[in-house]
Amino acid sequence: MAGLEITRQLLRMRRDWDRRAKENARHYVVTGQHEWSDEEFFKSGQITLEEEILNDLPNICQGKDPKEMKVLEIGCGAGRVTRAFAGFFGEVYAVDISREMVRQAREAVVGFPNTHVFHNNGKDLSALYGGWRGRFGIATRFQIDFAFSIIVFQHIPSRKIIENYVREVHKILRPGGLFKFQVQGCAVDETEPDHSWVGAFFTEPQAREMAERCGFEMRYQYGAGDQYYWLWFFKK
Numbered sequence: 001m002a003g004l005e006i007t008r009q010l011l012r013m014r015r016d017w018d019r020r021a022k023e024n025a026r027h028y029v030v031t032g033q034h035e036w037s038d039e040e041f042f043k044s045g046q047i048t049l050e051e052e053i054l055n056d057l058p059n060i061c062q063g064k065d066p067k068e069m070k071v072l073e074i075g076c077g078a079g080r081v082t083r084a085f086a087g088f089f090g091e092v093y094a095v096d097i098s099r100e101m102v103r104q105a106r107e108a109v110v111g112f113p114n115t116h117v118f119h120n121n122g123k124d125l126s127a128l129y130g131g132w133r134g135r136f137g138i139a140t141r142f143q144i145d146f147a148f149s150i151i152v153f154q155h156i157p158s159r160k161i162i163e164n165y166v167r168e169v170h171k172i173l174r175p176g177g178l179f180k181f182q183v184q185g186c187a188v189d190e191t192e193p194d195h196s197w198v199g200a201f202f203t204e205p206q207a208r209e210m211a212e213r214c215g216f217e218m219r220y221q222y223g224a225g226d227q228y229y230w231l232w233f234f235k236k
């Protein structure tokens with residue numbers, strides 16, 4: 001996936017998210033509050049774990065013990081959810097486009113040796129299976145059981161980049177495994193100048209077509225037309 005516009009969008013996202021992370025990472029991660037104590041911030045990650053994972057265990061674990069599962073989080077920010085995942089799943093891999101967010105996420109998971117946070121290029125997962133060949137072996141041998149993303153794709157202005165992530169997850173997810181993620185479902189003004197804040201939106205047919213193109217079954221969806229439009233993509 002080349003293209004000048006994509007390259008420009010990636011540069012803009014990296015620069016803007018680094019700036020936001022240095023200014024006040026936790027505020028930009030969850031804008032409801034300006035100042036977050038450690039306790040409040042990580043409690044909000046725990047609430048996300050309860051709402052999106054613990055309430056949905058049959059789809060996510062499919063009978064597996066969570067402690068036996070390898071999971072991926074795309075766009076981990078300052079480690080709010082990553083830390084909650086670290087205490088619940090066996091192995092956690094997380095990526096983020098911003099070096100400063102990655103630094104803060106690594107700090108958040110100090111004491112959790114089962115958790116690995118990578119700085120990535122904003123469009124694929126080669127940070128996991130590419131540069132770390134020696135560690136993980138070839139890409140096809142690196143497999144995850146579940147992938148997750150929240151409040152990330154709603155900020156990505158390009159459907160091509162979002163779809164590329166879906167294809168990338170397909171490469172490393174085990175057959176039958178779930179990629180549960182949230183996109184913008186509300187028809188936003190995509191001409192908004194700050195393109196690293198207002199992301200592309202998806203209608204239900206667009207989401208379903210993307211699932212088909214990328215080798216997934218879109219089995220469930222929730223919140224079409226809303227900012228928090230949740231998609232359950234099961235790998236065929």
Ligand SMILES: C[S@@+](CC[C@H](N)C(=O)[O-])C[C@H]1O[C@@H](n2cnc3c(N)ncnc32)[C@H](O)[C@@H]1O
Nearest residue numbers: 017029075076077080096097098101122150152
């Ligand atoms: C609003 S924060 C949410 C962080 C985290 N998901 C949470 O809920 O706590 C959005 C995060 O997505 C990251 N991000 C934005 N665009 C990205 C991209 N193209 N690839 C990877 N991460 C991205 C940002 O750096 C930021 O850390």
